[in-house]
Amino acid sequence: MTGLALARPPSWWLRWGATARGALLPVTIATAARFLTDHQGGPALLYALLLGMVLNFLHEQPHIQQACLHCGSRGLRIGVALLGARITWAQCAELGLHTLALLTLCVVSTILVSVVIGRWLRTPLADAVVAGAAVGICGASAALAVADALTPRRVKPALVLLVVVTVTCLSTSAMVLYPAMLHAMHLGGVQAGVFLGASVHDVAQVVGAGYHMGPAEGDVASVTKMMRVALLVPAVLVIAWFFRERVEHASAVAPPRPWFLAGFALLVFMNSAGLFTPAMRSGLTMASQFFILVAMASMGLRTSLRQLFEAGWKLPTLLLLDTLFIGAQALIGVHLMW
Template sequence: MASTAGAARPSRLEFWRLALPGLAVSFAIAALAIGVRNATGLAALNPVVVALVAGIGLRAALGLPGVIKPGIAAAVRPVLRFAIVLLGLQVTLGALLSLGGGALVVAMAVVGTTLPFTIWLGRRMGVEPALATLIGTGTAICGASAIVAANQVARGRDGDVAYALAVITLCGTAAMLLWPLLAAPLGLDARAYGLWAGASVHEVVQAVGAAAAGGDEATRAGTVMKLARVFLLAPAVLALGAWMARSGGSAGEAKVAVPWFAFGFLGMVVLGSAGLVPDAAVSLSRAVVPILMAASVAALGLSTDLKDLRLRGAAPLVLGVASSLFIAAVAYAGVRLIG
């Protein structure tokens, strides 16, 4: 057999031809996951999470046939990156500026403190650096989207991504259910509660769901605050990539690839904010991005061995809980300071 270095790379057409079976399986799982969420109407059944569970279940039951491996690799990389670029169309600079300077500072503070805190605490707890980074990114920014985006530079194993997604899902769902009960004891009015929920709950759907419990004003404030954190996805991934490159990369790598998709995300934000993207295209992105994300995470699930997850123990889950409490405290302090 020829070595990898000596073998000719397949043409782009041949690459996608080989990827077709695995992509078909990944997108079929994504369609099923979205169908389950739509049929039940339960916000907790995020299609990304359903797709992950379905992918892991299929892998456990049927193994990983070689014919779908190229497609799984394509779903985890090119498809995911395209989804993140399109996600930029859902964030506009006008909406972010409507929050006011103080709220934007809170958004930057929760992201800028939660991620390094989680990495630091993970090191103290003995959690693998890549897994701690993914948990911190998912907590600080926007859940599943942030985890799979950050892994493009963190280069964790598929099991790291799957475990981080499970932890973030559990903690974010708990926050969505518990935060509405804390609004009155914490003395938060509708707008302040919405800002707190948007600044501290993990997934977009979880944050909006938590904020909605406070009424229309809370929903508006929480949604825009959450979008401010989503906007910080690209800068955070770029900063993470630069930091890992300076520190020698992940798992001994001397060089970390530049996350060009993050620039694409920022480019879409600028184009959308300038009114250069038709409303129909923005609406289409809202429908397409969840499908692409779910397909990518389904592929991760198909690549994940349950035995690997069981070996991680409970420490990463404890880390996720601690990170969630930390971001909630920072967000609460910030909301109180800005009034």
């Protein structure tokens, strides 16, 4: 018996094995979403989200919960990093400093407006800041990073879940509606790409909306969104500094480490230097799209419609008003600057 006990695999191997088995579910959903898009048309990201939400009851299993956590966070970041393989520094330079100024204005003003509207709705200050950061910067990732900076004593986990669910729904709606709106307004090219990158919350939906309009719009939207995501680090540092006297153990707050930005920049540099062949760029792009699909399927699996309907109306209303504000501001900005 002792020999058999010694021969058993270590606990970490068993945990990772269970996580790998759980990851088969979002991978299968992503594959099904890709199949539906190839044969029926429509946005694969939306299919992945809806299929995941339909199968939400499977998320109760611990190994699937762990797998969705990894696929939804690390998978998305890997997918975003791989997007750098089809972007060059020349494209970033073409957008110019005025694009960075517009994005900074959108982020700062959206958070401030969220605080003002939150006071009107009698929403706690910390909740309004998390909502504004989620809409203004990068959706679920910003909500989690800002909530972590404020500590769980300030922001309840249930609130963060509601923000993530609502922002995902709003961002997915924008992914579907904004391209149609831009077509109706006869906006395309750089204007459309900058608008999508400056107004849509989550990276995956920006990519989906951009490349749904065309390769040029998709590239501009991706670069614009990455410039906006880069503002997450200073935003979290400023917010943590603002709440430093209100939060115990503020010195323990650590800034986020967006390693995927470094990976994105590295691939952009390699692509700009001509180190990728067309086949390599195509392969990395396909891998990026699939990782983002898996992440979207994981988000769907973690989203419960029952929890969404049982939540209060104030926070979703605040997020909706923030979304309308940043969309209007981005639209005015692209009209004035281009």
